[in-house]
Amino acid sequence: MSKNCRFAVAVHTCALLGMEDGQPLTSEWIAGSVNTNPVVIRRILSALAKAELVTSIRGSNGGSLLAKAPEHITLLDIQRAVDDDDTPALHNQPPNQKCPVGRGIQPVLRRVLDRAEAAREAVLATTLLAEVIGNIRACQ
């Protein structure tokens, strides 16, 4: 479980954009809904734009729009856009290579953790932004 809230803010942002279809929203407006600073939103939007999930219009009357229909954006797309998935080192210092366990533990653990992470991502990959928007609408 990641320790930052970029993913939550990114999904929140995309849901707003998806519900106001075609209407560009400013970072300040989005920040008002998320309850944070507009610059935080712009950083998230910048990451989403690099992944080609949103586009931005600069200047007066500008703002951001979804680049794809919510039916074509998965939560995994969003997660990959905003969370650097550089898998952190298992151990902080490399373990003692003179010990059989020290030598063998890392590849073994890595394999298991990769399988576990793949299972987690499979759930996100099958959840569409459109479903999230539908659920939000349903609980009003």
Next chain:
Amino acid sequence: MSKNCRFAVAVHTCALLGMEDGQPLTSEWIAGSVNTNPVVIRRILSALAKAELVTSIRGSNGGSLLAKAPEHITLLDIQRAVDDDDTPALHNQPPNQKCPVGRGIQPVLRRVLDRAEAAREAVLATTLLAEVIGNIRACQ
């Protein structure tokens, strides 16, 4: 993906204990294999003991032992023992409740993330410490 290495150190420690069956290992010895400070190991062992996965013998000739056979310890047991699973708040500040999305986003997201986390834990729950030890032995 968690950002600390407690889980890796805990599995490493349990694998050592499981391979030296019956022989108590000192925190200093384990620290030599993990390549860290003995106090770090003792903290991990303390958490593992609270979860009744290991026992410790104090005093001279003391050390730690597995409390169960490696066939009866899953990686999920170990993870739960050393990682506080207090699910962090999705948003840092609660979102704006006057906005429909701000009101609805958190329960919806929480549900999806709980499902994703359950899928991840299912993999850890079906991986036994005994398998890890077997894999380490196999790649010597």
Next chain:
DNA sequence: TCCTTTGTAATGGTTGTTATTACGGTTACA
């Protein structure tokens, strides 16, 4: 030209993690 808006750099505060020192309690053994 002026105003609005994005894009991004720089900075400070907060929090989580690891390493390390220190010290008290426990136990085997001479």
Next chain:
DNA sequence: TGTAACCGTAATAACAACCATTACAAAGGA
């Protein structure tokens, strides 16, 4: 009955990640 070898845990410092905020350059409409 000492003493040495252990564990258990508190305290602290160093370090990194993250977020909020200020600041400012660049873009674009009126």
